[in-house]
Amino acid sequence: MRVNLVGSTTEELVALACECGQPAYRGRQLAGWVYGKSARSFDEMTSLPAALRAALAEGTVHPLWNEVRRSASTDGTTKILAEAADGARVECVFLPYSERSSVCVSTQVGCAMDCAFCATAMGGLSRSLCAGEIVDQVLLVRAALGAAVTHVVYMGMGEPLANYAQTVRSIRLLAEEVGISPRRITVSTVGIPDAIRRLAGEGLPVTLAVSLHAPDDALRHELMPVAGAHSLDSLLRACRDWTQTTRRRMTFEYLLLDGINDSADQARELARRIHGCLANVNIIPYNHVEGRGHFHRPRRAAIEAFKRELERAGIAVTERLRRGNPVSAACGQLRNESVEGRKLEDGC
Numbered sequence: 001m002r003v004n005l006v007g008s009t010t011e012e013l014v015a016l017a018c019e020c021g022q023p024a025y026r027g028r029q030l031a032g033w034v035y036g037k038s039a040r041s042f043d044e045m046t047s048l049p050a051a052l053r054a055a056l057a058e059g060t061v062h063p064l065w066n067e068v069r070r071s072a073s074t075d076g077t078t079k080i081l082a083e084a085a086d087g088a089r090v091e092c093v094f095l096p097y098s099e100r101s102s103v104c105v106s107t108q109v110g111c112a113m114d115c116a117f118c119a120t121a122m123g124g125l126s127r128s129l130c131a132g133e134i135v136d137q138v139l140l141v142r143a144a145l146g147a148a149v150t151h152v153v154y155m156g157m158g159e160p161l162a163n164y165a166q167t168v169r170s171i172r173l174l175a176e177e178v179g180i181s182p183r184r185i186t187v188s189t190v191g192i193p194d195a196i197r198r199l200a201g202e203g204l205p206v207t208l209a210v211s212l213h214a215p216d217d218a219l220r221h222e223l224m225p226v227a228g229a230h231s232l233d234s235l236l237r238a239c240r241d242w243t244q245t246t247r248r249r250m251t252f253e254y255l256l257l258d259g260i261n262d263s264a265d266q267a268r269e270l271a272r273r274i275h276g277c278l279a280n281v282n283i284i285p286y287n288h289v290e291g292r293g294h295f296h297r298p299r300r301a302a303i304e305a306f307k308r309e310l311e312r313a314g315i316a317v318t319e320r321l322r323r324g325n326p327v328s329a330a331c332g333q334l335r336n337e338s339v340e341g342r343k344l345e346d347g348c
C-alpha cells in the first residue's frame with residue numbers, strides 16, 4: 001500500500017527516506033517540503049535528489065486533496081472545493097481577520113449525526129477522513145492562497161469525536177509538524193460525553209465547542225437525534241469535567257431557530273442548566289438551508305431578547321458574525337453560506 005506523506009511524522013519520513021537508500025537528513029528535508037513549505041508536487045522539492053523524488057512519486061501518495069474550484073468573497077473569505085483520489089469531496093474555508101487567519105476543516109465526508117437543521121446531514125455519512133486528510137486541508141489552503149494560517153477550527157462536515165483517533169492524531173500533527181498550537185485549534189462537537197472526557201485526558205489544550213441548541217432533552221432530541229443517547233445532564237456533567245481537567249473555558253453553541261428554541265423562557269432555562277459551567281454561549285442565528293424549509297431565522301428583536309436573558313443570568317454571550325465565521329459557528333451552518341451571492345455545493 002502506498003504511504004501518505006501528509007499524515008506521516010518527520011520520524012516516519014526519515015524512516016521512509018532511509019528505506020529509499022537515502023541518509024536520514026533527506027527525510028527531514030522531505031518533512032520540510034511537505035509541512036513547512038506546503039509543497040504540492042515532487043517537482044517543487046528541488047533540494048531532494050531526482051532518484052528520491054522518483055521513488056516517492058512511485059511509492060507514496062501526495063497530495064491527498066486537489067483543488068477543484070474556488071470562490072472568494074470581498075471580505076477575503078475563500079472556499080476551496082477539494083477532491084481526493086477516490087472522488088470524495090470536502091470544502092475548506094479560509095477566513096482572514098486583522099490579526100489571525102483560520103481554516104475550517106472537515107473530519108468526515110458527510111455525517112451520520114442527522115441533525116434536523118443541517119445540510120450535510122441530508123446526504124448521510126460517506127466515509128471518515130484519516131488524519132493526513134484532515135491536515136492536508138490546511139496545507140492545501142495555505143499553498144493555494146499563499147496565506148499564513150494561524151488557527152484551525154474543526155467545524156466542517158462530520159462529527160470530530162465520531163472519528164476520534166484520526167481527529168486527535170491530526171491535532172498532534174498540526175501541532176508538531178505544521179506548527180499550529182492546540183491552543184489555536186477549536187473542536188466543535190454535538191456532545192458525546194465519554195469522548196469529551198477522553199479528549200480532556202489527551203493533554204491537548206484545544207478549545208471545545210459543544211452544540212446544545214436546546215435547553216431540554218425533548219427538544220434537543222428532536223433537533224439532534226444523537227441527544228437520544230445522552231441526556232443533557234450527562235453531557236453537562238462531561239463538560240464540567242472537561243473544564244475541571246483542562247482548566248480551559250469552553251463554548252456552548254446555540255443555534256437560534258424562530259419559534260422553536262428562541263423564547264425568553266427557553267433562555268432562562270438554558271441559563272439555569274449551564275449555571276456554574278466555565279463557558280460562554282455563542283448564539284448562531286439560523287441561516288437558511290435548502291431542503292430545511294421549516295426552520296427560520298428569528299427577528300433581530302428576538303435574538304437580542306434571548307441574549308439579554310442570558311446576560312441577565314450572568315452568562316457571557318457572543319453572537320456569530322454574519323460573514324460565516326466558523327470560529328463562532330456550529331457545524332452544519334456553514335455549508336450554504338453565500339460567497340459573492342453564489343451557493344456552494346459541498347463542505348462545512
Ligand code: SF4
Pocket residue numbers: 111112113114115118119120121156157158159190330331332333
Ligand atoms: S450539524 Fe454537524 S454533527 Fe450535525 S449532522 Fe451536521 S455536520 Fe453532522
